Amino acid sequence: MTLQELFDIELPIIQAPMAGVQDSPLAIAVSEAGGLGSLPCAMLGTDALLEALTTLQARTRKPINLNFFCHTPPQQQPEREAAWRKLLASYYEQYGIDSQALPAGPQRRPFSHEMADVLEAFQPPVISFHFGLPDKALLARVKSWGSKIIASATTVEEALWLEAAGIDAIIAQGLEAGGHRGHFLSDDTNLQMGTFALLPQIIKAVKLPVIAAGGIVDARGVTATMALGAAGVQAGTAYLLCPESTTSALHRAALKSNGACHTALTNVFSGRPARGIVNRAIRELGPMSHSAPAFPLASAAITPLRTAAEKQNSGDFSPLWCGQNASGCKEISAAELTLSLAAGL
Amino acid sequence: MTLQELFDIELPIIQAPMAGVQDSPLAIAVSEAGGLGSLPCAMLGTDALLEALTTLQARTRKPINLNFFCHTPPQQQPEREAAWRKLLASYYEQYGIDSQALPAGPQRRPFSHEMADVLEAFQPPVISFHFGLPDKALLARVKSWGSKIIASATTVEEALWLEAAGIDAIIAQGLEAGGHRGHFLSDDTNLQMGTFALLPQIIKAVKLPVIAAGGIVDARGVTATMALGAAGVQAGTAYLLCPESTTSALHRAALKSNGACHTALTNVFSGRPARGIVNRAIRELGPMSHSAPAFPLASAAITPLRTAAEKQNSGDFSPLWCGQNASGCKEISAAELTLSLAAGL
Numbered sequence: 167m168t169l170q171e172l173f174d175i176e177l178p179i180i181q182a183p184m185a186g187v188q189d190s191p192l193a194i195a196v197s198e199a200g201g202l203g204s205l206p207c208a209m210l211g212t213d214a215l216l217e218a219l220t221t222l223q224a225r226t227r228k229p230i231n232l233n234f235f236c237h238t239p240p241q242q243q244p245e246r247e248a249a250w251r252k253l254l255a256s257y258y259e260q261y262g263i264d265s266q267a268l269p270a271g272p273q274r275r276p277f278s279h280e281m282a283d284v285l286e287a288f289q290p291p292v293i294s295f296h297f298g299l300p301d302k303a304l305l306a307r308v309k310s311w312g313s314k315i316i317a318s319a320t321t322v323e324e325a326l327w328l329e330a331a332g333i334d335a336i337i338a339q340g341l342e343a344g345g346h347r348g349h350f351l352s353d354d355t356n357l358q359m360g361t362f363a364l365l366p367q368i369i370k371a372v373k374l375p376v377i378a379a380g381g382i383v384d385a386r387g388v389t390a391t392m393a394l395g396a397a398g399v400q401a402g403t404a405y406l407l408c409p410e411s412t413t414s415a416l417h418r419a420a421l422k423s424n425g426a427c428h429t430a431l432t433n434v435f436s437g438r439p440a441r442g443i444v445n446r447a448i449r450e451l452g453p454m455s456h457s458a459p460a461f462p463l464a465s466a467a468i469t470p471l472r473t474a475a476e477k478q479n480s481g482d483f484s485p486l487w488c489g490q491n492a493s494g495c496k497e498i499s500a501a502e503l504t505l506s507l508a509a510g511l
Numbered sequence: 512m513t514l515q516e517l518f519d520i521e522l523p524i525i526q527a528p529m530a531g532v533q534d535s536p537l538a539i540a541v542s543e544a545g546g547l548g549s550l551p552c553a554m555l556g557t558d559a560l561l562e563a564l565t566t567l568q569a570r571t572r573k574p575i576n577l578n579f580f581c582h583t584p585p586q587q588q589p590e591r592e593a594a595w596r597k598l599l600a601s602y603y604e605q606y607g608i609d610s611q612a613l614p615a616g617p618q619r620r621p622f623s624h625e626m627a628d629v630l631e632a633f634q635p636p637v638i639s640f641h642f643g644l645p646d647k648a649l650l651a652r653v654k655s656w657g658s659k660i661i662a663s664a665t666t667v668e669e670a671l672w673l674e675a676a677g678i679d680a681i682i683a684q685g686l687e688a689g690g691h692r693g694h695f696l697s698d699d700t701n702l703q704m705g706t707f708a709l710l711p712q713i714i715k716a717v718k719l720p721v722i723a724a725g726g727i728v729d730a731r732g733v734t735a736t737m738a739l740g741a742a743g744v745q746a747g748t749a750y751l752l753c754p755e756s757t758t759s760a761l762h763r764a765a766l767k768s769n770g771a772c773h774t775a776l777t778n779v780f781s782g783r784p785a786r787g788i789v790n791r792a793i794r795e796l797g798p799m800s801h802s803a804p805a806f807p808l809a810s811a812a813i814t815p816l817r818t819a820a821e822k823q824n825s826g827d828f829s830p831l832w833c834g835q836n837a838s839g840c841k842e843i844s845a846a847e848l849t850l851s852l853a854a855g856l
Contacts, residue, residue: 391735
């Protein structure tokens with residue numbers, strides 16, 4: 167089955183869900199252009215989720231992919247978190263932040279029955295999961311509405327695992343991709359492969375349609391992934407400069423700079439490896455820190471630094487998520503970008 | 512200018528030079544099939560080089576690419592080398608190796624006027640360099656014979672540097688590639704990009720023809736790189752099971768195993784990051800060890816372990832070089848493989 171049939175869309179171009187740099191306008195623009203827009207939902211509480219879904223329903227009749235995380239929340243790690251804050255002490259001092267009174271960080275909750283309760287009334291056509299899948303009962307529940315399920319694989323083993331779990335399509339997330347790596351069977355980042363190696367090996371291993379992600383930023387990239395046998399593509403970084411994105415001015419400037427050539431997988435912003443443009447936080451604390459508390463606990467301590475630095479117009483502590491090819495970022499509408507990607511089909 | 516015109520070949524398919532797993536038969540077979548075979552020369556002394564060139568001249572009239580390294584040899588590091596041997600002490604004990612009487616390791620010499628003296632009589636049509644380029648005078652000398660010069664770039668910056676130095680074509684070495692990374696402007700492996708990100712950005716940045724390398728193992732991969740704008744491809748891993756390769760039985764078995772899915776960049780075998788299948792040495796000493804002496808000094812201490820382990824039919828200490836996609840390795844002749852890759856043109 168083609169992705170067009172599976173999702174009832176015209177173009178097998180999926181806009182990657184990107185928490186922190188987009189809201190419903192980007193998703194709606196992509197879906198209205200014939201692709202599949204995505205809304206990142208992992209940082210939304212149930213009230214905010216309800217509000218977001220109500221907005222989407224009012225503004226488009228096109229399908230939108232709703233994205234959720236499936237990590238296992240860690241136990242609190244008071245000693246490790248204290249050590250992490252201690253490591254950040256000199257920065258707190260520099261920015262005049264009271265390290266004894268840090269606010270709670272941004273919430274990243276795994277998909278739950280409470281979230282499913284909200285979704286149920288909307289019976290969303292497409293749901294995507296990152297960091298694995300929810301448990302069997304919860305997965306069965308969302309499938310019972312007819313929702314199509316997609317999820318990220320970063321290894322052949324993960325792709326086979328996802329196929330066995332009964333989902334509808336697999337996103338092969340190459341190492342070039344920006345933002346959080348979706349791995350869930352092993353933490354060994356050496357297992358993570360570039361798109362050119364990962365995509366054909368997953369396609370060979372599974373029967374499901376495979377969506378290519380990681381480093382695809384223009385029509386040529388789309389043509390190349392289709393030549394490798396992809397059913398479609400998921401692009402994120404390319405959309406970051408679109409007017410419909412909420413990418414900050416600092417983040418936009420970084421994407422347009424030479425610095426965008428230098429990204430790294432880092433865990434300093436959240437506790438899990440994610441690809442972003444190398445800045446002071448990554449350079450001085452990472453890129454991969456053994457001290458960072460488990461996902462998502464690392465973010466609470468670094469977020470006040472981000473806020474304070476950004477007030478001074480500095481991105482030193484901001485997660486400047488970006489894939490390894492920012493050269494495709496264009497200040498054009500999301501619809502135009504979607505169609506320009508689709509020209510490579 | 513096309514690679515076919517540049518190198519006087521029929522097919523823009525280059526067999527990657529792979530020291531330790533090939534000799535002239537593989538290079539000759541690929542060139543006779545219409546591609547460009549390569550001979551790794553960095554581990555040859557001048558006598559062996561003369562012998563190899565004489566063999567090539569006698570056996571084929573087709574062009575062969577001669578590959579040399581351009582690293583700056585490090586100062587001896589007696590303390591670091593002693594610490595490295597100490598780290599290996601328990602392994603020496605296990606294999607009954609006298610750590611006080613280790614033989615000198617394999618030599619890896621940078622390209623030199625002495626080597627050029629040998630080349631001069633042969634005026635080789637194509638010379639490739641890894642880890643940068645020789646100095647201006649030496650480069651001018653080999654160019655004066657009409658030799659076409661190619662070299663590896665792992666970043667856009669390196670590609671621009673190579674173009675400015677006046678070479679004829681650039682190999683974009685994606686992170687998926689097996690064997691030694693060719694980086695030479697920065698040691699930061701975070702700068703290294705997957706083929707999907709690196710190739711189009713280098714193509715956009717330079718006017719020279721760009722050869723794609725890293726993860727390309729079959730006709731589909733060739734088609735994909737051509738869609739991204741490559742002038743041709745360089746494939747290495749795919750040739751490792753060909754009968755013309757000298758890949759050891761242990762290495763062949765590893766390539767055919769599931770273990771080939773798990774590669775890592777490691778410096779434990781030579782001191783420089785190179786991609787190989789994860790084995791005991793990589794797992795226990797690396798993958799990247801801060802203790803490993805600078806390239807190529809690390810290899811002297813580990814080579815006796817390799818030799819001893821291989822005698823016991825174990826690849827625990829062997830560099831099992833391999834790219835991130837071993838699925839294209841086939842036990843077919845190098846000619847057949849070359850033509851099957853070319854089917855994707």
